[in-house]
Amino acid sequence: MTYDFRAIEARWQSFWDEHHSFRADVDPERPKYYVLDMFPYPSGDGLHVGHPEGYTATDIVARYKRMRGFNVLHPMGWDAFGLPAERYAMQTGVHPAVRTAECIVNFKRQLKTLGFSYDWEREVDTTDPRYYKWTQWIFLQLWGAFYDPTQARARPIDELPIPAEIAAQGPAAVRRYRDDHRLAYLHDAPVNWCPALRVVLANEEVAEQVEKGLVVVRRPMRQWMMRITAYAERLLTDLEGLDWPASVLDMQRHWIGRSDGAEVRFHLVHQHDADASAIEVFTTRPDTLFGATYMVLAPEHPLVQRITTPEHAAAVAAYVERATRRSERDRQADAAEGQKTGVFTGAFARNPANGAHVPVWISDYVLMGYGTGAIMAVPGHDERDHAFARAMALPIVQVVGVVGGGGAHPIADAAFSEPGVAINSGFLDGLPTAAAKQRMIEWLEAEGLGRRRVTYKLRDWLFSRQRYWGEPFPLIHRSTPDGDDEVVPVQELPVTLPELADFQPSETGEPPLSKAEAWVQLPDGGRRETNTMPQWAGSCWYYLRFMDPSNDAAPFSRAAADYWLPVDLYIGGAEHAVLHLLYARFWHKVLFDLGHVGTREPFQRLVNQGMVLGATYLPKDRRRHADGSAVIFKPAEVESLAPASDEWRVKATGELVDVQWDKMSKSRGNVVNPDDVVTQFGADTMRLYEMFMGPLEHSAPWQTDGVAGCHRFLQRAYRLAFDGDASGTADSGPDRLRELPPGEGSDRQRRLLHRTIAAVSERIDRLAFNTAISAMMIFVRDIVEPGEPLHRDALAQFSLLLAPFAPHLAEEIWRALGKPHSLAHEPWPAADEALLVDATFPLVVQIQGKRRAELAISQGASEADITSLALASPEVQRHLAGKTPRRVIYVPGKLLNIVV
Incomplete structure (x- = not known):
C-alpha cells in the first residue's frame, strides 16, 4: 500500500477547478464570512515557504466556515505595480508588463499546487486596466471632495462654502480656494530624492537604499498629496472596537500621534523683515513656558532665510544644505541617541511669559512635518533640548520641581521630564503640572499670545512617484491663467500607460512618462500628468474589488458592499501594521462619507502571522569576502555532525560552522522553495x-x-x-x-x-x-x-x-x-x-490529611455513596488499621478526608 499523494492532489485540484467548488455569490439568505490574505507582490523569485503560512491559515478558516454553513468569500490577486519590475526592465529591457505577467503565472501555479480554496473567478491584478480604471476613479472621488470639520466628514467639493471675499476675486481665486481644500492636492513638498535611481522614495524605502550605499537627499518637488491628516482623529478613535493585535493598535496610535497642548507665538525682536513678526510653536508642556531659554527651527522652515542675520547667513546656508542630504529617519535616529548639531541664526524672539529675549537656532533634530516645524526649547525638562543646550552652552532653567521633594531637582546632568509642581514660573508657582497647563493656556488665550490646540504626528500622504510602472493620474493640466485641472470623464477611463522603451527618469527628476510626448501633449493644448501613483494605491482598495470584480459600471455594487463588508478576518505580515492598513482605512472612510460603502472600517479582525525562518550557515570567525560581504555557506555545502545534532560542518573542509535562523532571503542562501517540498x-x-x-x-x-x-x-x-x-x-x-x-x-x-x-x-x-x-x-x-x-x-x-x-x-x-x-x-x-464528560472522576482519599488512595468514582454519585465506597476500599481499610472514623470531610469532585 502506498500513499500516492501526487495522484491524489492532482485529481482533487482538477475536480475543484472543474466544479467551481469555491465560487462565492451574494446570497442574502445565508450568513457571510469574508476571509482575506494580504495579497502578494508577484516577484521573479516566486514563493518561498514563508509566504504560504498566512495563506494556509486563511484557507483552513475558509474551509471550516463553509462547512459551518457560511457563504465564504476567499479571494486572491496580485499587488503588481511597483519599483522592482521597473528596475528589472531598466536592467534587461523586458517590459514591466511582460515580466509581471510571467511572475503572476508562476505565483498562481505555486498557490494552486497547495490546494487553497480561492474563488479564482475573482482574481484581480492591480496592473490590469480593468482594475486600475477604478483606482483612478477613486482618486477622482478624493480630488472632488473636501473635508468638512463641522460635519466631520468628506463632502463633494462643489458643496464647499466660498467666502465672499474669495468669490469677489473671480473664478481663478475660487479655483485656487477649492484646490487648497481638496482631499487630493498638488503641493511643493520636500521629498526623498535618490540621484542614482532618479526616483522619489517613500520614507519606508529610504533605509533599504541607504543600506545599499546609495545617497538619498531631501529636495522640494511638486507632488500629489492626500489629505489624510483631516481624518487623524477618526482614524484614531475608530480603532476602538477592532479585533486587532494590541501591538498593531499601538503602532497606529503612535503613527497618528495625537498631542494635546497649546500653540504659542514668540514675537521676533528687532527683525529686519517686517512680514516675519512672530514664530509659532506647538508645545504639549505650556506649563514650562517660563523655562524656554532658546528656540529651534527646522532647517526647512520658511522663516530661516528671512530671520537669519547677514553675519550668520553663510553658516546657516551651509547647515541647511547639509540637512537636505539626510533623511528624516537618520535625523530622528541621531536625535534619539543624543547627537545634536545646529547653527545660530542671529535672531532673537521674546518669551511671552517673562519677556526674556531668547536666541533662535536651527537644528535638524526638529522636523518640519511635525507641529509647526519650530520649538520652544526647555532644556530643564526635555531630554533632546537638554542635550542640545549642553552641546551649545545654552542656559538651563528649572521650572518644574518634584512634588513633596522641596521643589528642587538636579538638572545639570539630565532633564526632569516627569510631572511635578511649577516653580520659578510666576503666576503658576505651586500648581501641579496638569493644573499649570490649563492655567497657562487660559492666560495665553486671554492675552492673545496663543490658543489651545491638538496636533498629530501624522502627515499628509505623499502620493506621486517619478516612475513608469504605476497608475497614471486621470487629470489634464491647463496652462492658461484661469485654467483648471480637468478630470478625465469616467467613460474615458482608464487612462492607460503609453508604450515606452526607456524607463529611466531624467537626471532632473522628470518622470519617464514625460518622454512619451505624443501621449502627454493633447491636441487641445492640455498636458497629462506625468507622475504615477504609488504601489499603495492599488492595495488600498483591492478588498473592495474582490466583492464584485466583473463589474464594468462601477468598482463594486453597493449591494455587494452591504453584503460582504467588513472583512471578517484579515491575515498578513506585521510589516504592514501601519502604512497599508492606515491608507486603506483612510480611503475606506472617504468612500463611506461619500456613500459608496456602509461600514466605517474595512477589516474587523486582523491577525499577523509569524515569520518562517531559514538556516544561515556562517563560519565561526565571521570572516568576510574581499568586497566586505559576509561569508555564507549554502545548505548543500554543509552537513550535520550526527542525526538530530545542532552542530554542522563544511563538507569539503570539515570546518565547523554556526547555524543562525534569519528571515529567508536569496542573499543568505536560506530560501526553501515550496515546489521542492510539494514534490x-x-x-x-x-x-x-x-x-x-x-x-x-x-x-x-x-x-x-x-x-x-x-x-x-x-x-x-x-x-x-x-x-x-x-x-x-x-x-x-x-x-x-x-x-x-x-x-x-x-x-x-x-x-x-x-x-x-x-x-x-x-x-x-x-x-x-x-x-x-x-x-x-x-x-x-x-x-x-x-x-x-x-x-x-x-x-x-x-x-x-x-x-x-x-x-x-x-x-x-x-x-x-x-x-x-x-x-x-x-x-x-x-x-x-x-x-465529553468522563463517566468517572478520580477521587483522592486522605486519612488525617495524608493521601492514602485514589478511587474512580461514577459521575453523579451522592456524597453518602462516595463515603461508603471510600470506607469500604481495601486500601483505606488497611491504613485505618481498626481506627474508628470520627468525621469525613468531602470536597466535591476532588477529595475525601477521613478524620480518626
Whole structure:
C-alpha cells in the first residue's frame, strides 16, 4: 500500500477547478464570512515557504466556515505595480508588463499546487486596466471632495462654502480656494530624492537604499498629496472596537500621534523683515513656558532665510544644505541617541511669559512635518533640548520641581521630564503640572499670545512617484491663467500607460512618462500628468474589488458592499501594521462619507502571522569576502555532525560552522522553495507543517525533520482508511477502503472521536491550528486498539475534521466511503456533549490529611455513596488499621478526608 499523494492532489485540484467548488455569490439568505490574505507582490523569485503560512491559515478558516454553513468569500490577486519590475526592465529591457505577467503565472501555479480554496473567478491584478480604471476613479472621488470639520466628514467639493471675499476675486481665486481644500492636492513638498535611481522614495524605502550605499537627499518637488491628516482623529478613535493585535493598535496610535497642548507665538525682536513678526510653536508642556531659554527651527522652515542675520547667513546656508542630504529617519535616529548639531541664526524672539529675549537656532533634530516645524526649547525638562543646550552652552532653567521633594531637582546632568509642581514660573508657582497647563493656556488665550490646540504626528500622504510602472493620474493640466485641472470623464477611463522603451527618469527628476510626448501633449493644448501613483494605491482598495470584480459600471455594487463588508478576518505580515492598513482605512472612510460603502472600517479582525525562518550557515570567525560581504555557506555545502545534532560542518573542509535562523532571503542562501517540498512530501504535508510549527503569530524555524513527521502522520491516516500491505510498499493495484463496520465504535472510541471533534472545532475558532493538529494526531494514534477496529462513521467524521488542513487526502477518504459529493460544503461534525464528560472522576482519599488512595468514582454519585465506597476500599481499610472514623470531610469532585 502506498500513499500516492501526487495522484491524489492532482485529481482533487482538477475536480475543484472543474466544479467551481469555491465560487462565492451574494446570497442574502445565508450568513457571510469574508476571509482575506494580504495579497502578494508577484516577484521573479516566486514563493518561498514563508509566504504560504498566512495563506494556509486563511484557507483552513475558509474551509471550516463553509462547512459551518457560511457563504465564504476567499479571494486572491496580485499587488503588481511597483519599483522592482521597473528596475528589472531598466536592467534587461523586458517590459514591466511582460515580466509581471510571467511572475503572476508562476505565483498562481505555486498557490494552486497547495490546494487553497480561492474563488479564482475573482482574481484581480492591480496592473490590469480593468482594475486600475477604478483606482483612478477613486482618486477622482478624493480630488472632488473636501473635508468638512463641522460635519466631520468628506463632502463633494462643489458643496464647499466660498467666502465672499474669495468669490469677489473671480473664478481663478475660487479655483485656487477649492484646490487648497481638496482631499487630493498638488503641493511643493520636500521629498526623498535618490540621484542614482532618479526616483522619489517613500520614507519606508529610504533605509533599504541607504543600506545599499546609495545617497538619498531631501529636495522640494511638486507632488500629489492626500489629505489624510483631516481624518487623524477618526482614524484614531475608530480603532476602538477592532479585533486587532494590541501591538498593531499601538503602532497606529503612535503613527497618528495625537498631542494635546497649546500653540504659542514668540514675537521676533528687532527683525529686519517686517512680514516675519512672530514664530509659532506647538508645545504639549505650556506649563514650562517660563523655562524656554532658546528656540529651534527646522532647517526647512520658511522663516530661516528671512530671520537669519547677514553675519550668520553663510553658516546657516551651509547647515541647511547639509540637512537636505539626510533623511528624516537618520535625523530622528541621531536625535534619539543624543547627537545634536545646529547653527545660530542671529535672531532673537521674546518669551511671552517673562519677556526674556531668547536666541533662535536651527537644528535638524526638529522636523518640519511635525507641529509647526519650530520649538520652544526647555532644556530643564526635555531630554533632546537638554542635550542640545549642553552641546551649545545654552542656559538651563528649572521650572518644574518634584512634588513633596522641596521643589528642587538636579538638572545639570539630565532633564526632569516627569510631572511635578511649577516653580520659578510666576503666576503658576505651586500648581501641579496638569493644573499649570490649563492655567497657562487660559492666560495665553486671554492675552492673545496663543490658543489651545491638538496636533498629530501624522502627515499628509505623499502620493506621486517619478516612475513608469504605476497608475497614471486621470487629470489634464491647463496652462492658461484661469485654467483648471480637468478630470478625465469616467467613460474615458482608464487612462492607460503609453508604450515606452526607456524607463529611466531624467537626471532632473522628470518622470519617464514625460518622454512619451505624443501621449502627454493633447491636441487641445492640455498636458497629462506625468507622475504615477504609488504601489499603495492599488492595495488600498483591492478588498473592495474582490466583492464584485466583473463589474464594468462601477468598482463594486453597493449591494455587494452591504453584503460582504467588513472583512471578517484579515491575515498578513506585521510589516504592514501601519502604512497599508492606515491608507486603506483612510480611503475606506472617504468612500463611506461619500456613500459608496456602509461600514466605517474595512477589516474587523486582523491577525499577523509569524515569520518562517531559514538556516544561515556562517563560519565561526565571521570572516568576510574581499568586497566586505559576509561569508555564507549554502545548505548543500554543509552537513550535520550526527542525526538530530545542532552542530554542522563544511563538507569539503570539515570546518565547523554556526547555524543562525534569519528571515529567508536569496542573499543568505536560506530560501526553501515550496515546489521542492510539494514534490517530495505533497501539498497536504506542507500545509500541515506550516501550521504545526507553532502558534500562528510566532516566528519559527523551517526544519525538514518536522516536515517528514507531518508526512508520517498523513501516511498513518491513509493506512487507517485504505487496505493494503502495512509495510507501505506499492501493491499491484489501487488501494481499497478497508472493510469497516458501521457506527462510531466502542464507548472508548466514541469518547475519543467526540473529544477530538470538540478540540479541533474550538482550536480552529481560536486559530490554534498547531494544537488542533495535535488532537488529530492523538486520534490517529489511539483510535484503533486490539479488538476495537476503526468504524465507518468515525472515519467519515475524522475526514471532515481533516479537510481544512489536508483537504486532498480528506476528499480521497470521503469519496472512498461512497459519498457522492465533495466534502467542501458538508456539515461540520458536532460533538456529543455527553461524551465529553468522563463517566468517572478520580477521587483522592486522605486519612488525617495524608493521601492514602485514589478511587474512580461514577459521575453523579451522592456524597453518602462516595463515603461508603471510600470506607469500604481495601486500601483505606488497611491504613485505618481498626481506627474508628470520627468525621469525613468531602470536597466535591476532588477529595475525601477521613478524620480518626
